[in-house]
Amino acid sequence: MKAPLLAALLLTAPLGAEIFSDSDLAIARELRESTLAGSGGFEIVEDLTTRIGPRLAGSEADPRAVEWAVAMLTELGFDRVWREPATFPTWSRGHEEVAVISPVEQDFEALAIGYSPATPPQGIEAEVVMFDDLAALEAAAADTLSGKIVFIRNRMQRARDGSGYGPAVQARARGAMVAAEKGAEAQLIRSIGTSSNRFAHTGGMRFDTAVRSLPAAAISNPDADQLERLIGLGEPVTIRMNIAAQINQAYTSHNVIAQIDGARYPEQIVALGAHLDSWDVGTGALDDGAGVAIVTEAAHRILQLDRRPDQSIQVILFAAEEIGLWGGRAFAQARSENIEQIHVAAESDFGAGPIYSMSARVIESARPVIEAIAAELEPLGIALTDSRRASAGPDFIPALPLGLAAVDLYQDGTNYFDYHHTENDTLDKIDPDALRQNAASYAVFAWLAAQSPRGFGSGSPLLEQERED
Amino acid sequence: MKAPLLAALLLTAPLGAEIFSDSDLAIARELRESTLAGSGGFEIVEDLTTRIGPRLAGSEADPRAVEWAVAMLTELGFDRVWREPATFPTWSRGHEEVAVISPVEQDFEALAIGYSPATPPQGIEAEVVMFDDLAALEAAAADTLSGKIVFIRNRMQRARDGSGYGPAVQARARGAMVAAEKGAEAQLIRSIGTSSNRFAHTGGMRFDTAVRSLPAAAISNPDADQLERLIGLGEPVTIRMNIAAQINQAYTSHNVIAQIDGARYPEQIVALGAHLDSWDVGTGALDDGAGVAIVTEAAHRILQLDRRPDQSIQVILFAAEEIGLWGGRAFAQARSENIEQIHVAAESDFGAGPIYSMSARVIESARPVIEAIAAELEPLGIALTDSRRASAGPDFIPALPLGLAAVDLYQDGTNYFDYHHTENDTLDKIDPDALRQNAASYAVFAWLAAQSPRGFGSGSPLLEQERED
Numbered sequence: 001m002k003a004p005l006l007a008a009l010l011l012t013a014p015l016g017a018e019i020f021s022d023s024d025l026a027i028a029r030e031l032r033e034s035t036l037a038g039s040g041g042f043e044i045v046e047d048l049t050t051r052i053g054p055r056l057a058g059s060e061a062d063p064r065a066v067e068w069a070v071a072m073l074t075e076l077g078f079d080r081v082w083r084e085p086a087t088f089p090t091w092s093r094g095h096e097e098v099a100v101i102s103p104v105e106q107d108f109e110a111l112a113i114g115y116s117p118a119t120p121p122q123g124i125e126a127e128v129v130m131f132d133d134l135a136a137l138e139a140a141a142a143d144t145l146s147g148k149i150v151f152i153r154n155r156m157q158r159a160r161d162g163s164g165y166g167p168a169v170q171a172r173a174r175g176a177m178v179a180a181e182k183g184a185e186a187q188l189i190r191s192i193g194t195s196s197n198r199f200a201h202t203g204g205m206r207f208d209t210a211v212r213s214l215p216a217a218a219i220s221n222p223d224a225d226q227l228e229r230l231i232g233l234g235e236p237v238t239i240r241m242n243i244a245a246q247i248n249q250a251y252t253s254h255n256v257i258a259q260i261d262g263a264r265y266p267e268q269i270v271a272l273g274a275h276l277d278s279w280d281v282g283t284g285a286l287d288d289g290a291g292v293a294i295v296t297e298a299a300h301r302i303l304q305l306d307r308r309p310d311q312s313i314q315v316i317l318f319a320a321e322e323i324g325l326w327g328g329r330a331f332a333q334a335r336s337e338n339i340e341q342i343h344v345a346a347e348s349d350f351g352a353g354p355i356y357s358m359s360a361r362v363i364e365s366a367r368p369v370i371e372a373i374a375a376e377l378e379p380l381g382i383a384l385t386d387s388r389r390a391s392a393g394p395d396f397i398p399a400l401p402l403g404l405a406a407v408d409l410y411q412d413g414t415n416y417f418d419y420h421h422t423e424n425d426t427l428d429k430i431d432p433d434a435l436r437q438n439a440a441s442y443a444v445f446a447w448l449a450a451q452s453p454r455g456f457g458s459g460s461p462l463l464e465q466e467r468e469d
Numbered sequence: 470m471k472a473p474l475l476a477a478l479l480l481t482a483p484l485g486a487e488i489f490s491d492s493d494l495a496i497a498r499e500l501r502e503s504t505l506a507g508s509g510g511f512e513i514v515e516d517l518t519t520r521i522g523p524r525l526a527g528s529e530a531d532p533r534a535v536e537w538a539v540a541m542l543t544e545l546g547f548d549r550v551w552r553e554p555a556t557f558p559t560w561s562r563g564h565e566e567v568a569v570i571s572p573v574e575q576d577f578e579a580l581a582i583g584y585s586p587a588t589p590p591q592g593i594e595a596e597v598v599m600f601d602d603l604a605a606l607e608a609a610a611a612d613t614l615s616g617k618i619v620f621i622r623n624r625m626q627r628a629r630d631g632s633g634y635g636p637a638v639q640a641r642a643r644g645a646m647v648a649a650e651k652g653a654e655a656q657l658i659r660s661i662g663t664s665s666n667r668f669a670h671t672g673g674m675r676f677d678t679a680v681r682s683l684p685a686a687a688i689s690n691p692d693a694d695q696l697e698r699l700i701g702l703g704e705p706v707t708i709r710m711n712i713a714a715q716i717n718q719a720y721t722s723h724n725v726i727a728q729i730d731g732a733r734y735p736e737q738i739v740a741l742g743a744h745l746d747s748w749d750v751g752t753g754a755l756d757d758g759a760g761v762a763i764v765t766e767a768a769h770r771i772l773q774l775d776r777r778p779d780q781s782i783q784v785i786l787f788a789a790e791e792i793g794l795w796g797g798r799a800f801a802q803a804r805s806e807n808i809e810q811i812h813v814a815a816e817s818d819f820g821a822g823p824i825y826s827m828s829a830r831v832i833e834s835a836r837p838v839i840e841a842i843a844a845e846l847e848p849l850g851i852a853l854t855d856s857r858r859a860s861a862g863p864d865f866i867p868a869l870p871l872g873l874a875a876v877d878l879y880q881d882g883t884n885y886f887d888y889h890h891t892e893n894d895t896l897d898k899i900d901p902d903a904l905r906q907n908a909a910s911y912a913v914f915a916w917l918a919a920q921s922p923r924g925f926g927s928g929s930p931l932l933e934q935e936r937e938d
Binding site: 049 | 531
């Protein structure tokens with residue numbers, strides 16, 4: 001045996017053995033291998049995307065999706081399945097048209113942005129003014145864009161960790177409000193995605209009834225290229241935009257929660273999240289049917305063991321994530337007095353690429369537990385990072401200020417933004433092998449977290465301090 | 470020097486030298502290298518797709534495209550530029566809607582097929598009956614499909630030579646007429662393409678006013694998968710189809726022809742073809758803006774030499790290829806009495822992949838000339854095949870029965886049918902390096918063909934015999 005390998009064994013093997021019992025570790029390894037040999041939950045996302053399909057929060061598909069989730073989780077045999085309400089203002093698409101009318105006539109592939117107001121029924125015709133990014137638009141003098149359509153051309157960069165999304169998406173999240181301040185009539189963006197396929201992407205803009213917004217749409221990346229070329233010809237480019245979207249009354253949907261009751265500490269919960277809603281244009285296979293499949297399959301594997309975990313495990317399928325984390329907000333609010341009952345949380349909401357990395361935001365005394373869990377994930381190709389920046393995923397973000405302990409299992413997102421929030425997010429984009437690897441990772445994580453003899457730190461001052469860094 | 474290499478030199482070098490003069494060969498090699506170092510004509514397809522965009526035959530963009538082509542070829546300095554009329558029945562899309570309404574409601578991505586009649590204004594709602602392919606539909610008993618929508622699910626296979634297209638496209642070309650015979654109300658097909666992106670493809674169906682047809686549309690491949698899954702649930706699947714397409718009066722467009730006058734035999738013509746029209750959904754960058762760029766750039770390189778070729782070279786930009794080879798038919802008809810003036814013909818109409826193979830359909834005595842040309846194309850990665858099955862490309866097919874000598878320069882079409890006839894056929898799909906290789910190949914071919922001391926065999930009995938094989 002070579003010295004480094006021996007050293008590695010000395011460093012890691014005793015660690016796990018010190019924290020977890022032999023039988024807990026044996027079960028973790030058995031879960032890992034049996035889940036890898038299973039379906040990864042593919043039949044779950046197949047059924048969701050086929051029977052329900054697109055399921056925009058507050059649409060007619062919303063209650064059908066909730067019914068589907070309750071029936072599916074009940075049928076799988078979870079100890080308890082229930083719903084918790086989440087209320088939010090809905091938005092419906094209607095139709096959108098974006099076309100160049102001068103110097104030549106050409107239709108663009110476009111999607112209105114979530115919470116975009118409608119244009120007047122006859123649409124808007126105006127000259128386009130192009131900006132490199134939101135900062136350039138912010139730098140424009142007040143009222144200089146009167147009667148214009150603003151076009152922000154920033155391009156999202158491809159990266160495994162999806163880090164290109166955050167900077168680019170500002171144009172979508174805040175661009176319309178900034179353009180409104182400058183006197184513009186409407187706003188266009190290049191799609192916040194990495195594909196050169198001719199799909200426009202959608203997504204939400206900031207919803208704030210106190211601030212004036214504008215009709216806003218994203219055009220596909222090839223159409224954004226075309227618009228740049230047309231502007232480059234040197235003549236004014238005039239565009240017609242017509243959006244018939246509607247912001248509606250408050251609607252109440254539901255987070256759907258299924259629980260495996262813990263044998264020793266049933267009130268302590270390992271929370272696995274995913275969101276049930278999707279945008280309205282694809283069937284939401286990657287976003288987030290895959291997450292629904294992954295966490296349900298992981299928990300179901302644990303449910304099928306001949307013993308219950310020490311702590312409870314919950315599968316939480318959130319409502320209305322896409323249009324503003326409304327399910328996550330309701331979840332946090334409902335737990336504002338007892339967030340410490342959540343031992344640790346992790347959400348799967350980044351498509352179906354394989355997990356390559358793990359990060360944890362826990363109290364320092366729980367770090368050895370995380371390291372012991374990571375050692376059991378390592379055979380799946382997952383490395384523990386030094387970063388303590390885990391968010392547990394978007395739906396748990398509203399609970400982070402309460403002191404929620406968070407784990408992130410980072411998926412390879414190199415290709416995720418080729419499909420994200422487009423019509424092209426369909427079942428065929430899911431790689432079954434990667435789905436199995438994901439389900440196995442969550443099964444190992446959830447099982448060992450539920451067997452952990454140490455707390456991960458809910459509400460601890462250390463977490464508070466980290467947040468302020 | 471190794472023996473095989475020496476043998477190869479002995480076999481090929483004397484061949485070219487026997488047929489072409491040293492200066493002709495030197496010019497061919499110079500053309501090859503200088504064209505490879507140039508733009509490949511990228512600026513031509515960029516300008517066409519930007520200023521004109523989609524250019525369906527008979528649409529408002531048709532005359533704009535013709536004007537553009539005349540101006541572009543004139544500006545490049547061709548000796549003569551003219552138009553020849555082509556008359557045809559136009560078809561316009563209007564709108565299309567294909568949606569599942571039972572057992573669940575879901576919209577499909579769909580495109581009406583060219584020459585599809587319209588549905589009644591309120592659309593058609595009917596149960597779907599699925600068939601594996603056109604042969605299975607043909608085998609159905611008469612009147613068994615009364616009140617049904619036929620769905621043909623055959624999948625196109627990916628291949629470098631595009632050989633998967635022919636078998637699969639029968640469902641589009643003839644399916645609606647066969648379905649009409651069986652009493653059906655409308656017809657759907659899986660898109661005849663190889664991509665799993667959610668684009669429907671379009672394309673023509675057989676146009677025959679003497680035979681009853683049906684409203685017909687293609688759905689995207691992910692939607693075809695979804696439809697199969699929905700049918701697999703076991704309940705009847707009902708679909709709503711609404712197509713507002715229109716078949717119009719005869720319209721006259723024009724083939725646009727530019728000529729380099731030959732110095733010794735100006736009445737003998739080397740004909741390079743591409744088509745100017747496109748489908749209405751993309752900007753026709755691959756189909757066939759790339760071909761326009763390739764043959765124009767090739768001829769323009771020859772035009773810029775300090776001597777004229779022995780024979781004339783024509784660039785022929787055909788009208789109305791997509792909806793029925795109408796420009797090609799008019800071209801053949803206009804030359805029915807003097808097809809022998811066309812020395813040899815070749816069209817570029819298979820996207821922008823690199824050329825890997827050459828085939829020629831010429832009299833046997835011209836075979837050494839073809840071999841000598843192939844030897845000069847070999848450094849571009851092009852191999853001469855034994856097959857004599859060349860068609861010269863779609864627009865020259867109507868002239869083949871007249872005895873046209875044909876050369877095919879086969880492009881790698883592995884990915885062509887990922888984009889073909891979809892909204893996704895846009896400029897960014899063209900690889901500039903491959904475009905340069907194409908232009909260099911056509912420049913070498915056209916130059917040497919125009920310097921050939923031997924005829925390629927227009928109207929020869931041998932060509933007649935080969936056609937009958």
